Amino acid sequence: MSIQIRGPLFGVASRCEPVLAALPDWFGNDSSVQAYVRTIDALPTFIAEYDGQCAGFLAIKQQNPYAAEIYVTAVRCELHRRGIGRRLLTAAEDWMRSTGIEYAYLKTLGPSREYEPCERTRRFYFALGYRPLEELKRLWANDPCLIMVKRLADGTAPARMTNDEARMSNE
Ligand SMILES: CC(C)(COP(=O)(O)OP(=O)(O)OC[C@H]1O[C@@H](n2cnc3c(N)ncnc32)[C@H](O)[C@@H]1OP(=O)(O)O)[C@@H](O)C(=O)NCCC(=O)NCCS
Numbered sequence: 001m002s003i004q005i006r007g008p009l010f011g012v013a014s015r016c017e018p019v020l021a022a023l024p025d026w027f028g029n030d031s032s033v034q035a036y037v038r039t040i041d042a043l044p045t046f047i048a049e050y051d052g053q054c055a056g057f058l059a060i061k062q063q064n065p066y067a068a069e070i071y072v073t074a075v076r077c078e079l080h081r082r083g084i085g086r087r088l089l090t091a092a093e094d095w096m097r098s099t100g101i102e103y104a105y106l107k108t109l110g111p112s113r114e115y116e117p118c119e120r121t122r123r124f125y126f127a128l129g130y131r132p133l134e135e136l137k138r139l140w141a142n143d144p145c146l147i148m149v150k151r152l153a154d155g156t157a158p159a160r161m162t163n164d165e166a167r168m169s170n171e
Pocket of ligand 1: 020026071072073074075076081083084085108123144
């Protein structure tokens, strides 16, 4: 199977939409898919291409100079477990490192809510080096949110916070 990873690309949400729409166990109904699509369009996104089609993608939301969130990633169901998710995540991590990002993290359903599809998701991230940081019970309206994190690189940024950063962290 010949898969090509391309990215970071912008404005590619329409290519990602069919992948999300075909995974209702993770991304819910049409209105929740549309909310993802609106956000993804402005985010740097890596796409896995198979026969010219989008087989999977990964979108990144940079939160500050040091940390970036794996905002969403998805691979077409019939292609799961063939190494596409790993290739997307590795390409995204390489790019984040090249921009000086030290930590990659993600939010996913916490283990206190039993739900088998998201257990698979947590196993995927764990296998790729992400570790559970904290389960937040009130961040999302109805579900516990688990934050998982991976250290990508030693910091190259200045060792002292800027005044703006210090004030922001006190808010
Ligand atoms: C999570 C997801 C992106 C992983 O993509 P993938 O291409 O299936 O994953 P890979 O084949 O690259 O798996 C890499 C490693 O992760 C682990 N892994 C992946 N799926 C797993 C599963 N179902 N159970 C246990 N471990 C799993 C394995 O260690 C695997 O390596 P191996 O196959 O050599 O054992 C994909 O399954 C998916 O689209 N899931 C639905 C959406 C989702 O959960 N998105 C993330 C939250 S936004």
